[in-house]
Amino acid sequence: xVRYRLLDGVKKVFLFLFSxxxxxxxxxxxxxLAPGDPLVSYYGERVERMGIQERVWAExxxxxxxxxxVQYIRWLGNAIRGExxxxxxYKMDVIEVIKGRIGNTLLLGGVxxxxxxxxxxxxxxxxxxxxxxxxxxxxxxxxxxxxxxxEFWLSLLFIFIFSTNLxxxxxSGAYAVGKADDWxxxxxxxxxxxxxxxxxxxxxxxxMVRNRILEETGTDYVLLAKAKGLNxxxxxxxxxxxxxxxSYLSMAAASVPHVLGGTYIVETVFSYPGIGTLSYESARYxxxxxxxxxxxxxxxxxxxxxxxxxxxxxxxxx
Amino acid sequence: xxxxxxxxxxxxxxxxxLVKKEKWYQGKPVFxxxxxxxxxxxxxxxxxxxxxxPFYLDLQHCxxxxxxxxxxxxxxxxxxxxxxxxYGGRVSLFIGIVSxxxxxxxxIFVGAVSACAPAWADALLMRFTEIILSIPxxxxxxxxxxxxxxxxxxxxxxxxxxxxxxxxxxxxxxxVIKLRKCEYVAASKCMGxxxxxxxxxxxxxxxxxxxxxxxxxxxxxxxxxxxxxxxxGLGLPVEMVSWGSMLSLAEKAIxxxxxxxxxxxxxxxxxxxxxxxxxxxxxxxxx
Numbered sequence: 007x008v009r010y011r012l013l014d015g016v017k018k019v020f021l022f023l024f025s026x027x028x029x030x031x032x033x034x035x036x037x038x039l040a041p042g043d044p045l046v047s048y049y050g051e052r053v054e055r056m057g058i059q060e061r062v063w064a065e066x067x068x069x070x071x072x073x074x075x076v077q078y079i080r081w082l083g084n085a086i087r088g089e090x091x092x093x094x095x096y097k098m099d100v101i102e103v104i105k106g107r108i109g110n111t112l113l114l115g116g117v118x119x120x121x122x123x124x125x126x127x128x129x130x131x132x133x134x135x136x137x138x139x140x141x142x143x144x145x146x147x148x149x150x151x152x153x154x155x156x157e158f159w160l161s162l163l164f165i166f167i168f169s170t171n172l173x174x175x176x177x178s179g180a181y182a183v184g185k186a187d188d189w190x191x192x193x194x195x196x197x198x199x200x201x202x203x204x205x206x207x208x209x210x211x212x213x214m215v216r217n218r219i220l221e222e223t224g225t226d227y228v229l230l231a232k233a234k235g236l237n238x239x240x241x242x243x244x245x246x247x248x249x250x251x252x253s254y255l256s257m258a259a260a261s262v263p264h265v266l267g268g269t270y271i272v273e274t275v276f277s278y279p280g281i282g283t284l285s286y287e288s289a290r291y292x293x294x295x296x297x298x299x300x301x302x303x304x305x306x307x308x309x310x311x312x313x314x315x316x317x318x319x320x321x322x323x324x
Numbered sequence: 325x326x327x328x329x330x331x332x333x334x335x336x337x338x339x340x341x342l343v344k345k346e347k348w349y350q351g352k353p354v355f356x357x358x359x360x361x362x363x364x365x366x367x368x369x370x371x372x373x374x375x376x377x378p379f380y381l382d383l384q385h386c387x388x389x390x391x392x393x394x395x396x397x398x399x400x401x402x403x404x405x406x407x408x409x410x411y412g413g414r415v416s417l418f419i420g421i422v423s424x425x426x427x428x429x430x431x432i433f434v435g436a437v438s439a440c441a442p443a444w445a446d447a448l449l450m451r452f453t454e455i456i457l458s459i460p461x462x463x464x465x466x467x468x469x470x471x472x473x474x475x476x477x478x479x480x481x482x483x484x485x486x487x488x489x490x491x492x493x494x495x496x497x498x499x500v501i502k503l504r505k506c507e508y509v510a511a512s513k514c515m516g517x518x519x520x521x522x523x524x525x526x527x528x529x530x531x532x533x534x535x536x537x538x539x540x541x542x543x544x545x546x547x548x549x550x551x552x553x554x555x556x557g558l559g560l561p562v563e564m565v566s567w568g569s570m571l572s573l574a575e576k577a578i579x580x581x582x583x584x585x586x587x588x589x590x591x592x593x594x595x596x597x598x599x600x601x602x603x604x605x606x607x608x609x610x611x
Contacts, residue, residue: 171581286556
């Protein structure tokens, strides 16, 4: 048994590394096929005034002269030693660039994820409790509408209403200038992006919780519990919810990429200095090294979550 | 015939049927279907409704609020938003339908081949599908667009269509594995039916109900993807009018406080997505 488990673990690790390798190769080749000039992101406006000789020298300096294969093998060799090169735009080690930003994304994404799942659970229970009566119907209709509003448009609306016109909350950035350590300022900047994340994702999950609980309330053991004289609250929380929670948790893990994608969009609209804005910039302005590390990080995160879901499904003996 | 005896002690009740007769429209999203039909019809016949040329840059009338001449106002480039809505809607809906068709086609092909292929090929195809599924689709679309080069309506719909098939392919594979063992399939094989013949005649009617819902939802997510991409400046450029590219001017509009540039394309987008969702939900319940 132990040997089997060990073998399985090794297989998993191998599969993980192989997926990352495939991902890195795909990103590397495709980003280099794309039109666009990486020199612009390094030298900015100066590129237009460069002579041919200067261009050649610059390309050689950044290692863009060789064929794509040679470049990839060189990149792979460096990556294994933990060196991912410098960012063309920020002229720093890419790891340093990402280190400065990742905290912001983890804060937004992490808090957003927890809020979405906690509130979705509560809302789902609320709807199931009032099944097909007025409160349930109102929430269902509202939920369908909110889930159809495009995330980026909702962000724009919020910026327009609460930031430009009412001037209640700031509409961009992660903290006021020079107040990086001020938690109050950070919180203030988080409110709008968080609200967008929650509003646009919550209903999808709340609806699933609602239906999952309603599935449970139709079963025989609930009838037995009713016959035994338990009241609605006891049945709902001690019996139905207990059976619904495991599938909800595995769904939560499976939805990480979904919420992650949402965070990226929200970050871009709110110009929130995080991984999302960084990926967008690096893809748009051909900041190759930065793009590589960012896609590998997000890819690895997503693949790990999927593996966790599979593992959970195997463990769940039912 | 008169009864000899009368039973006493019971209240006479009029004979009422307990089952209420369902009206034909009950439980059906009629309102949303009509609304979507109207939007679709006006977009298709937009030449009849448009009051201005949606491409004309009327630089003397930039950022004009809605009035009698410009029904929904004009944008920062001086184009008439009312005309752009209908013309852009045609583009957005077209991209949605084409991408959904592309991804459904790929999904049917990959799913059916994977289900009928030998085990190693099946495993390979499924691993590939999982990798596609695990990469954030926005990133994938970005890369595909890079390969296609210039952004046109067709390249954008192809790029979106080629990223959205993975989940559907898995469902189709599961369905075909169930159908594959049926006797009518074996009979068809014995009579010399080719793979494509069996796929078309026997598998397709079998798994169609279970993917109808997904195909409709694919239209919805394709429209959403197009608008998000164009808004970020990665999809259609500003000169090509679609609901998404109209919204790419919204960030400027926020600074100048022109609500109409932001509001109208977004509300049309939301209403269309809502209609498609409601119809999709109905299809899921029905089948």
